[in-house]
Amino acid sequence: MAKVGMREINGEEYEIHATKHGMWSIQIPSEDGEEHRNQELGSGDTLDKAVNNARIQINKNKVKLHIPFVTTDGEHGIATGKHGRTRDILAVIDGNKTTAKGYQYLRGDMPKEEIDRLMLVNDRIAKLQQELREILSEYKFDLRAEVERQITEAAGKGR
Numbered sequence: 001m002a003k004v005g006m007r008e009i010n011g012e013e014y015e016i017h018a019t020k021h022g023m024w025s026i027q028i029p030s031e032d033g034e035e036h037r038n039q040e041l042g043s044g045d046t047l048d049k050a051v052n053n054a055r056i057q058i059n060k061n062k063v064k065l066h067i068p069f070v071t072t073d074g075e076h077g078i079a080t081g082k083h084g085r086t087r088d089i090l091a092v093i094d095g096n097k098t099t100a101k102g103y104q105y106l107r108g109d110m111p112k113e114e115i116d117r118l119m120l121v122n123d124r125i126a127k128l129q130q131e132l133r134e135i136l137s138e139y140k141f142d143l144r145a146e147v148e149r150q151i152t153e154a155a156g157k158g159r
Helices: 047-061 112-139 143-157
Strands: 002-009 012-018 024-027 040-044 067-071 076-082 089-093 096-099 105-107
Touching (some): 002 047, 012 047, 024 047, 047 076
Antiparallel strands (some): 002 012, 067 076, 067 105, 076 089
């Protein structure tokens, strides 16, 4: 889609893009030094439809939430919404504003005993993985290379 202009929607400027086939798109403009993401807010077969769809999405972005969760590291957080430009989940984790990273979250009503058990299991898994790496590093070898070496050696003795 080619950029054809700018349009003010809900008090902010957004890019207007269009195709040669008559489709319109409203996109978040890239900021100085920021790679253009082509993040579409709304589209349609007319400019009015694209603007209306973008306005709906912009209003959704303004919704404030309060969704409690627990990270798999045992940190408590509250999801508060989505970032308007990046679409990352906005959150407050242990009192610090941040964006929620990763993909696994636990319900906020998870009992402390279960969180503690999860941390214990995670610690045990980490220790077992380290032990596995140590054993493998001590005893692993290249079987294919050893087979080739022994075939070559045996062939040399048969002369």
